[in-house]
Amino acid sequence: xxxxxxxxxxxxxxxxxxxxxxxxxxxxxxxxxxxxxxRLLREVDAALGRPEELAFVDxxxxxxxxxxxxxxxxPADVRDRLRPYAVELAARPDGLPSEVLWTDxxxxxxxxxxxxxxxxxxxxxxxxxxxxxxxxxxxxxxTATGAERLGDPVTAADAxxxxxxxxxxxxxxxxxxxxxxxxxxxxxxxxLERGLAVAVDxxxxxxxxxxxxxxxxxxxxxxxxxxxxxxxxxxAHVALDSIAVPVLHSLWTTQRDALRALGVSGAxxxxxxxxxxxxxxxxxxxxxxxxxxxxxxxxxxxFGWLAQTVRMPVPASLEPLPGWQTLGS
Numbered sequence: 001x002x003x004x005x006x007x008x009x010x011x012x013x014x015x016x017x018x019x020x021x022x023x024x025x026x027x028x029x030x031x032x033x034x035x036x037x038x039r040l041l042r043e044v045d046a047a048l049g050r051p052e053e054l055a056f057v058d059x060x061x062x063x064x065x066x067x068x069x070x071x072x073x074x075p076a077d078v079r080d081r082l083r084p085y086a087v088e089l090a091a092r093p094d095g096l097p098s099e100v101l102w103t104d105x106x107x108x109x110x111x112x113x114x115x116x117x118x119x120x121x122x123x124x125x126x127x128x129x130x131x132x133x134x135x136x137x138x139x140x141x142x143t144a145t146g147a148e149r150l151g152d153p154v155t156a157a158d159a160x161x162x163x164x165x166x167x168x169x170x171x172x173x174x175x176x177x178x179x180x181x182x183x184x185x186x187x188x189x190x191x192l193e194r195g196l197a198v199a200v201d202x203x204x205x206x207x208x209x210x211x212x213x214x215x216x217x218x219x220x221x222x223x224x225x226x227x228x229x230x231x232x233x234x235x236a237h238v239a240l241d242s243i244a245v246p247v248l249h250s251l252w253t254t255q256r257d258a259l260r261a262l263g264v265s266g267a268x269x270x271x272x273x274x275x276x277x278x279x280x281x282x283x284x285x286x287x288x289x290x291x292x293x294x295x296x297x298x299x300x301x302x303f304g305w306l307a308q309t310v311r312m313p314v315p316a317s318l319e320p321l322p323g324w325q326t327l328g329s
Contacts, residue, residue, distance in 0.1 A: 001124035004143075004228035006089055012230055013122070014090055018063040023218045023233065025118050026200075026255070026300050027066045030290035034069025036262040037115060041070060043315035044113045044196045045078055054081045055112030055195070059188055060119025061086035063093040067100050083110070106191045114188060114197040120243065121201045121235045123181045127213050128154050128162065130173040136162065139174075139213075146227040165242045166209055174213040178239040185243040194311040196318075197248075200255065203238035203304035210237065240306045248308040251318055251326060255294070256301035261317040264291045 005012050019025065026033040045054050058067045067086045071079060085101045092102040101107075106114075127139040131150055136159060140151040154162070158177045162168055166175045189197045204210060214237040217226035226234045244250045265288070295301040307318050 001228045001234050004230045004234055005122060005124065007230065010230045012233055018090065018093070019118075019233070023221065025062075026294055026303070027062070027069065027117060029293050029300060031069055031072075032264050032290050033259075033294055034066055035073040036259050036264050037066065037113075038070045038073030039262050040115075040196075040198070040315065040317060041074070041113045042078060043317055044312070047196075047313045047315045048111060048194060050081075051111050051194075052081060053083050053111070054078065055083045055085065055107065055110035055114075057085045057087060057107060057110065057112065057114040057188075057191065059087045059106060059114060059116040060122065061088040061102075063090070064088075064096045064100060064102070066115070066117060068097060071097055071100070083112075085110075106188045108191045109193050110191060111194045112192075113195055114192055115200075116185075116188065116198070117200045119201070120181050120185060120199055120238045121203075122233070123184045125180050125236060126154075126158065126177050127215060127236070128158065128168070128175045128177060129213075130168050130171050132171050134169065134171065136168055136175065141226075141228060143227060143229040146225045161242075165206065165239055174211075176213060176215065176236045176239075178242045181238060182243050186245050189245050189248070189308060189310065192310040195309075196312065196315060197308045197310065199238070199240070199243065199306045200303055201238040201240070202302070203240040203306075205239070205241040205252070205304075209239075238304070240304045244306060245308055248310060249314065249326075251307045251314070253305050253325065254297070254301060255303035255305055256297050258305040258317075259291075259295050259301075264294055 008014060041056055056070055061067055064086045067084050071084060084099060085103055085107050087103055087106050089104050128136050129139050129150060130136050136154050137150040138152055138154055139148055141148050157179060161177055161179045162175045168175045185199060215226045217224040217232040217234055219232035224232050228234050240252055293300060
């Protein structure tokens with residue numbers, strides 16, 4: 001999976017077309033998403049006391065679409081203090097605002113908002129399955145044919161992770177070992193001196209673990225077999241409770257509730273507006289359609305949001321509102 005996605009000489013995410021050439025994320029669905037993140041950044045700024053330098057760290061930045069959208073949604077007094085980082089292994093794209101720092105490593109010692117939209121689902125991991133004798137073994141994939149077979153018994157570290165986060169003891173039970181994602185998120189969050197870290201992904205918590213493996217492949221807008229040969233995206237849902245850094249205050253919710261708290265709604269505008277200002281009505285109607293897509297509980301609205309504070313108060317939109325829960329509650 002590591003080689004298929006990130007190899008410099010043919011990895012899927014090194015391709016010039018970027019993720020947008022193959023699948024649609026919330027960032028691509030509507031500028032409302034970036035505006036909501038910009039609002040969250042403003043709230044983080046206020047909670048931090050408006051520091052002299054404010055960081056926005058976009059982890060898994062794709063081609064910088066979210067970073068550019070957030071910059072466009074900020075007032076001048078915030079943008080003038082902002083240090084925007086786009087963290088991505090691919091080369092810097094053309095047309096990105098000059099103030100964006102394009103880097104392949106999460107910056108250290110920054111203060112602000114770290115935001116990872118659909119990053120962790122592409123942090124490589126292994127999958128396991130319990131065999132007929134009750135032994136948890138790795139699933140191996142033939143990169144030429146896509147055929148799967150059970151391989152060696154899992155390591156002690158992966159067995160311990162599964163016992164803690166995703167117990168599997170019946171033949172056929174599947175596990176996606178999240179240890180690499182836990183480590184990747186902890187490393188990213190450690191880059192914050194003070195601030196808020198948010199991970200957004202298709203995910204699950206202990207009470208809602210999937211019965212089957214979630215790994216999937218995508219290419220050119222279609223779901224395909226998740227063969228790790230570099231020809232397609234290879235992804236798997238994220239154990240959001242597992243990744244949470246234990247010493248930090250943690251909240252989680254669905255994207256539907258998170259975006260509603262940040263002002264995104266799919267509600268249709270009043271018909272009265274159509275008679276008084278038809279152009280404004282049409283704009284509002286278009287925005288309502290985009291908001292509905294972003295918050296659709298059967299689609300993008302089903303994403304999980306994990307928010308963790310680092311030496312700062314909880315921002316206003318993350319206060320205990322309906323939908324937001326302290327992780328573990």
